[in-house]
Amino acid sequence: MKDSVGDRKAGLAAHLKRSVLTLALEPGADLDEAQLCEAFDVSRTPLREVFRELAGEGYLSLRLNRGARVSDLSHTTLRDFFLAAPMIYGAVMRLAALNATAQQIEALKLAQFDFRDALRTGSGAHRALANNRFHQITGEMAGNIYLLPSFNRLLIDHARIAMTFYQPQTQQMAQNLTEACQQHDAIIAAIEARDEGAAAQLAEDHWNLSRNQIELFVMPAALDMPMGDLSRKTPA
Amino acid sequence: MKDSVGDRKAGLAAHLKRSVLTLALEPGADLDEAQLCEAFDVSRTPLREVFRELAGEGYLSLRLNRGARVSDLSHTTLRDFFLAAPMIYGAVMRLAALNATAQQIEALKLAQFDFRDALRTGSGAHRALANNRFHQITGEMAGNIYLLPSFNRLLIDHARIAMTFYQPQTQQMAQNLTEACQQHDAIIAAIEARDEGAAAQLAEDHWNLSRNQIELFVMPAALDMPMGDLSRKTPA
């Protein structure tokens, strides 16, 4: 049974999302319409609709007469990220604890199972995707349509930042991952117990762990940069 | 000089946004592709791209094989709104005070000028649009790409809720509008003074005023509704 165009369209969207989240498509990378049409066997019309949809969700950015590219992950946006994330994450977790359905809790446990699996055997990409899925589900649990757009954007760049900085080469980092995994378990427990306060606290803890991990990488780079290097041209 | 297709497309998008914000297009209303193509002299391809774009921003919702309609403003979403708005508004105001440029402050003053004008002479629609513009500018000032998606969605429904509930027929309501206008002035002052704390406080005050105004209408309506009326069919 050949799959319909609609299915291929969905597959294309899923592929692009995955590629963006895992940095298979790097921030700023140009997307080739013709090539993608060929690869996914759809014409340009539905392809471009997918582009617009993903642009609306923050995966891509469209420039008039100059095609689609993967959303940038620039310095200013990273600053924005650190500002907005704690607030939104906390609110989402709190609401998730209040509103989660039994079905959603099951889905969350499944996602955590996959995440644990990714920690052992998986690649960085698998880990990032599994973690992304876990938090997406908490977003669905919160179910607040006004919070979700921002939350989902944060998740996109969280995954990409994690892909950049979370290659666990030191003992400390591997340990952090284990702790993150345990926090996920605690989050599930808090949600299942409908413990709003605990969920919010765990969101904060989880975020702090994540932030510290990132700062381990960002900070030294900033300190090691001599002033003279500021005149250096940025690489293409 | 005839305007290009791109201009007509932008005009279409602006028209649709205005219509949604002012309830000229009611929540849930179906949009007729053929009619809009005719009216704005564009073909279906760019029209449908506009639809997708506006759907991504929260103005419309698209259902597979069943066309575009104006986003609903249902009971559950109203609840979501009251939950998310204070937090996001506060954060945006705070950031606006920190980051506003001189140019943006000028734009805000201009918007406030128009809002004041709308209070005297304008229709409800003019008032809602002017207020919307004012707050949109504060969003631009905050300039946090992770907060803006949620903030802009809130603004859409804030305008629509205001259109529903803010027909100032009592003395109290007219007075509230005057107070809202004064709060706008205070907000401008706080931003210009880079007073983060004051801006956040004003956001809270402004929100409370808005919420009280809305509750004046929502509450009695809920109490006055006899149980028997629940079986009544909703009007088309």
Added chain:
DNA sequence: AGAATACACATTGTATACAAAATAACGACC
């Protein structure tokens, strides 16, 4: 040789024709 311009090529945006799906209208059957 270097700069500027014109031309050719590639890519993006739009219009239209066609296919698929949903809705409405009709008629048969119970």
Added chain:
DNA sequence: GGTCGTTATTTTGTATACAATGTGTATTCT
């Protein structure tokens, strides 16, 4: 008379052809 099933009509989704815009290259002129 009402309900179900079938067929027409409308509406939505996709493919393709065409137009417009951007980009690269070659050529000319200084």
